[in-house]
Amino acid sequence: MSKADLNNYIGGEWTCSGTQGYCDVENPSTGQAVARVPLSSPEEAEQAVAAAKAAFPEWSATPVSRRCDFLFKLTDLLRGKAEELARLISEENGKSLPDSRAEVKRALENAEVACGMPLHQQGDKLINGAAGIDGEVLRLPVGVFGMIAPFNFPLMVPFWFFPYALATGNTYVIKPSEQAPCSMQRVAEMIEECGFPPGVFNLVHGDRVAAERLLEHRDVQGISFVGTSRVCRTVAVRSAETNKRCQALGSAKNHLVVMPDAKIDPVIRNMISSCYGCAGQRCMASSAIICVGDEVCQTVTDAFLKASRGVRVASPLDPEVASESMLMGPVISAKAKRFILDMIQVGVDEGATLALDGRGLEVEGCQGGHFIGPTVFTDVKPGMKIHQTEIFGPVVVILKVATLDEAIQVINDHQYGNGASIYTQNGHYAREFKLRTRVGMVGVNVGIPAPVASLPFGGMKDSIFADVKAQGKAVVQFFTEPKVITERYWPED
Ligand code: NAD
Numbered sequence: 001m002s003k004a005d006l007n008n009y010i011g012g013e014w015t016c017s018g019t020q021g022y023c024d025v026e027n028p029s030t031g032q033a034v035a036r037v038p039l040s041s042p043e044e045a046e047q048a049v050a051a052a053k054a055a056f057p058e059w060s061a062t063p064v065s066r067r068c069d070f071l072f073k074l075t076d077l078l079r080g081k082a083e084e085l086a087r088l089i090s091e092e093n094g095k096s097l098p099d100s101r102a103e104v105k106r107a108l109e110n111a112e113v114a115c116g117m118p119l120h121q122q123g124d125k126l127i128n129g130a131a132g133i134d135g136e137v138l139r140l141p142v143g144v145f146g147m148i149a150p151f152n153f154p155l156m157v158p159f160w161f162f163p164y165a166l167a168t169g170n171t172y173v174i175k176p177s178e179q180a181p182c183s184m185q186r187v188a189e190m191i192e193e194c195g196f197p198p199g200v201f202n203l204v205h206g207d208r209v210a211a212e213r214l215l216e217h218r219d220v221q222g223i224s225f226v227g228t229s230r231v232c233r234t235v236a237v238r239s240a241e242t243n244k245r246c247q248a249l250g251s252a253k254n255h256l257v258v259m260p261d262a263k264i265d266p267v268i269r270n271m272i273s274s275c276y277g278c279a280g281q282r283c284m285a286s287s288a289i290i291c292v293g294d295e296v297c298q299t300v301t302d303a304f305l306k307a308s309r310g311v312r313v314a315s316p317l318d319p320e321v322a323s324e325s326m327l328m329g330p331v332i333s334a335k336a337k338r339f340i341l342d343m344i345q346v347g348v349d350e351g352a353t354l355a356l357d358g359r360g361l362e363v364e365g366c367q368g369g370h371f372i373g374p375t376v377f378t379d380v381k382p383g384m385k386i387h388q389t390e391i392f393g394p395v396v397v398i399l400k401v402a403t404l405d406e407a408i409q410v411i412n413d414h415q416y417g418n419g420a421s422i423y424t425q426n427g428h429y430a431r432e433f434k435l436r437t438r439v440g441m442v443g444v445n446v447g448i449p450a451p452v453a454s455l456p457f458g459g460m461k462d463s464i465f466a467d468v469k470a471q472g473k474a475v476v477q478f479f480t481e482p483k484v485i486t487e488r489y490w491p492e493d
Contacts, residue, residue, distance in 0.1 A: 011051030012198025031368025055199030141169030274447030
């Protein structure tokens with residue numbers, strides 16, 4: 001992408017913003033600007049909400065099958081432009097091309113699931129709930145919904161929500177991450193090409209200023225937020241103040257438990273991809289390994305360190321590495337890199353052993369890039385900050401416990417509960433783990449237990465501030481009002 005100024009898409013028009021200035025969108029591999037994103041004002045966020053509100057009556061009255069026709073067109077376009085979108089994501093976010101392609105695929109799958117809305121939006125009917133009285137539940141669209149997106153899955157995360165919102169008859173305003181806004185701008189262009197009526201889908205670029213206006217706006221009926229738990233808390237409080245529906249998905253520290261009977265070779269390959277994919281910046285990335293027993297701890301530590309040293313770190317758009325499956329790119333920004341380096345120093349200061357040090361890594365031809373190599377701490381104890389904090393980079397901590405019960409306790413005591421996995425061939429261990437861990441998404445011999453698009457996505461504890469999770473059938477509840485009708489008819493005289 002050439003260094004272009006991005007625009008807002010409001011009421012079917014591309015509007016030139018920049019009233020509050022612009023900020024550069026960097027390619028994190030080089031540190032160079034690839035675009036400028038406008039920092040929209042609260043008034044521009046209001047214009048988007050007004051456009052969405054004006055579009056709601058007609059869109060909500062459009063038959064559901066007709067609404068889905070537009071989404072079918074969008075899935076066709078996404079399929080045709082998948083490679084272009086993947087490259088945009090790799091450029092703005094720094095993840096490898098295979099990771100970006102997987103992101104586009106999961107976005108597409110969500111749009112496909114939303115195309116099934118004529119089935120998902122069906123209500124219920126109870127005949128003779130009382131004598132001669134029937135009860136009926138209608139699933140009706142609600143109004144204008146908003147979404148505030150994170151940088152780490154700049155394209156896929158919005159698809160957890162907006163296709164479902166549109167298919168159920170609501171209208172939408174999205175504010176992409178200011179750090180990685182280019183791929184969603186491209187999606188907005190595709191939405192225009194599909195012929196969605198003006199105002200049904202609106203895009204407002206910017207930072208927290210525009211986001212906060214969406215949060216406090218009385219005409220926004222609900223907010224889907226994905227980002228850090230610190231901001232989730234604010235989003236939840238501010239949504240409650242204006243009586244909005246709110247789903248806020250937050251930070252994580254995902255654990256991988258290795259039992260003594262685990263199949264070590266595939267487990268190590270699986271852990272490497274879970275810990276270092278997207279440079280550790282997936283909300284489902286694992287960053288804490290718990291080994292159960294001395295022997296397995298020694299074996300896993302040695303093998304994991306060896307495999308970590310073999311991870312290739314490079315710019316994802318370097319043609320030489322484009323098809324490499326286990327490639328690690330940079331972290332998103334200089335600020336993120338500084339935080340991760342600080343956390344590595346914290347680990348050293350609090351007495352963990354820095355068994356592999358990714359600091360000081362240089363990638364040839366990418367001097368301005370924000371690279372950190374795979375970093376591993378051993379001798380880590382649960383109370384340490386490097387275990388308590390979401391570091392969101394390629395930094396892995398290894399802990400040792402004596403029993404599965406202890407491993408489950410470590411996970412359950414942690415503030416975050418997004419995902420966790422167990423490696424074992426033993427059905428009893430797996431069953432205990434599935435039932436007793438306080439996390440929202442569990443893997444058994446699967447290092448990234450991210451559910452497919454038709455199943456709910458979301459964690460527990462401080463990883464989520466919501467009752468309704470993302471994607472699939474679950475999110476249909478968020479976007480519809482279950483209006484209940486109680487009716488009777490007396491016989492004719
Ligand atoms: P972030 O919280 O810094 O920003 C997310 C969005 O919130 C951005 O669009 C930003 O402009 C906006 N924002 C920032 N401050 C705000 C405020 N005070 N009010 C309203 N909006 C505000 O998060 P990030 O760094 O972009 O994303 C990484 C985080 O997202 C990690 O913690 C990661 O675990 C989390 N995440 C969670 C999931 C999940 O499913 N739980 C999925 C993806 C990412």
